[in-house]
Amino acid sequence: MESGISRNQNAYHKSNALADLVGDFHVVPLATSLSLAFENQLPTLKLPLPCGQTAPKNDEMAALVSRIWQAFNPPRPAKTSNALKFGILGAANIAPLALINPAKSHPEVIIQAVSARDRKKAEAYAKSNGIPEVKDSYQDILDDPNIDCVFIPLPNGLHYEWAVRAIRAGKHVLLEKPSVSNAIEAEILFKLPELSKPDAPVLLEAFHNRFFPAWAYFRSLINSENVAHVSSSSMIPWWATSKNDIHFNYSLAGGTMMAMGTYNFSALRLIFDADPEECLSCDTKAFDDGVHKNCDYEFKAKFRFPGGGIGEASSTLKGGTILLPSSVTVTNKEDVIPDNTLPTSQKKVLLRELTLYGLVHGLFWHRIDVKDVFEIRSKNGEVIKKWEEKNTHKVYTFKEAGGEFADLPGEVYWMSYRHQLEQFVNRVRGRKTQHWVSGDDSIAQMKMLDMAYEKSGLGLRPTSTYR
Structure with missing residues (x-):
């Protein structure tokens, strides 16, 4: 095992002051989405909502305001005597949203400690966040025996080393996504011998959006075997990022695919319930100078999945001025619907398209659209009759999802991060978990990212020398 600071960590120490703000652009869409929702209530502005949505009604706005206010001002139950104590590696801007605030409403979680490269910054951060x-x-x-778990929101290039160190120290690990820099690191991390022991630490890649009720409900509407095409997109406005951000530092495993794009790739894999066989194309716009060289700031990738299904993903960290919601659209294969009222010379065909708007941050706003196009066709394929039916769903709690989800825990103000924390604590405590991201899942995710980077010509993100 090497000692001291790895090559990637040295790069981190030399990077721009914004390096500590890992995940910072994740916060921007939240504030912007909320602003757009409010601004659309002001007739003088008349700003169009993304994707042609109409402005929310007054009761919807009241629910939105209440939901978000409670999310940031949750009830604070008394902590249990054996509450899990978390330490945070890095004074990261994403931590209040991803862990510190969700922990307030969880009786079994205490945020105990934080560390940063600059102690004064860590002290100010601790004071601001009540640590x-x-x-x-x-x-x-x-090294602190009183710390049970660690949250690692460091730059991507440091995830692997500090996750390995934490696991070997016996700590449970909540690890920001993407889990590591490439599949080489993922294979080592998620197959550490320490993770196969009976009392093994818990390791979770923090794909928070996969724990939100709307995502679970959306997936329940889909039969993977019937899927023909999936497209997923996301974006961050140009003004929310800077070329000097860590997201554009190659030695720290930067790039848009590693940032927002990993949400889109994950959506494709989960909808098809399979891993891609090939990356058919990956077109990128990337920097070509200094530490930014080979860092993509925009991409569009196409994959072939088993059975011939096609998945497309796109994202940019240099998008337009107005934020558009992240989304995933699923197009099913044609399905013949039995209809005894039709003559034998005709058949009824269904073409279904499902879209989830608000893939990443569903609590702030999301919508599930189900569009069914029916056709009555003759034997030779002529369309005799055609009509369309649409349904819309919003699912902020598992109770609203109903069915198999109805009894799962959660409140209307729980963000995806709070749902994620609930499952993480349950796994640490040895209780049943309804949703999870397995080690094999995380490895497969990094293989897909590697596949796209290789196809793009930008190459894999650097592998840590730490062992």
């Missing part, structure tokens, strides 16, 4: 302890280094958190 009782500040450690001198990341390693000091791992």
Whole structure:
């Protein structure tokens, strides 16, 4: 095992001051989405909502305001005597949204300590977020026997090393996505011998959106065997990122595919319930200078899945001025619907398209559209009659989802991060978990990212030398 600071960590130390703001652009869509919702209530502005949506009604706006207010001002139950104590590696801007705030409403979670490269910054961060302890280094958190779990929101290029260190220190790990820099690191991390022991630490790649009720309900509407095509997109406005952000530092495993794009890739894999066989194309716009070289700021990729299904994903960190919601659209194969009222010379065909708007941050706003196009066709394929039926769903709680989900835990103000924390704690406690991201899943996700980067010509993100 190497000691000291790895090559990637040295790069981090030399990077722009924004390096600590890992995940910062994740916060921007939330505020912007909310602003758009409010602004559309002002007739003088008349801003169009993304995707042609109409402005929310007054009761919808009231529910939105209440939901978001409670999300950031949740009830604070008394902590249990054996509550899990978390340490945070890095004074990251994403941590309040991803862990600190969700922990307030969880009786079994305490945010105990934080460390950062700059102790003064860590002290200010701790004071601002009500964290009782500040450690001198990341390693000091791992060495503290009173810390049960660690959250790692460091730059991508540091995920692998500090996750390995944490697992070997016996800590449970909540690891920001993407889990690591490439599939080489993923294979090592998720197959560590320590993870196969009876009392193994819990390791979870924090794909928070996969724990939200709307995503679970959306997937329940889909039969993977019937899927012909899936497309998923996301974007961050140009003004929300800077070329000097860590997201555009190659040595820190930067790039749009590693950032927002990984949500889109994950959606394709889960909808098809399979891993891609080939990346057919991956067109990118990328920087070609200095530490930014080979970092994509925009991409569009196409994959072939088993059975011939096609998946397309696109994202940009340099998008237009107005935020558009992340989305995933599923097009099913044609389905012949039995209809005894038709003569034998005719058949009824269904073409279904399902779309989830608000793939990444469903609590702020989401909508599920189901569009069914029916056709009555003659034997020679002539369309005799055609009509369309549409249904819309919003699912902020599992109770609203109903059916198999009705009894799952959750409140209307729980963000995807709070749902994720619930499952993480359940797994640590040895309780049943309804949703999870397995190690094999995380490895497959990195293989898909590698496949796209290789096809693009930009190459894999650098592999850590730490072992």
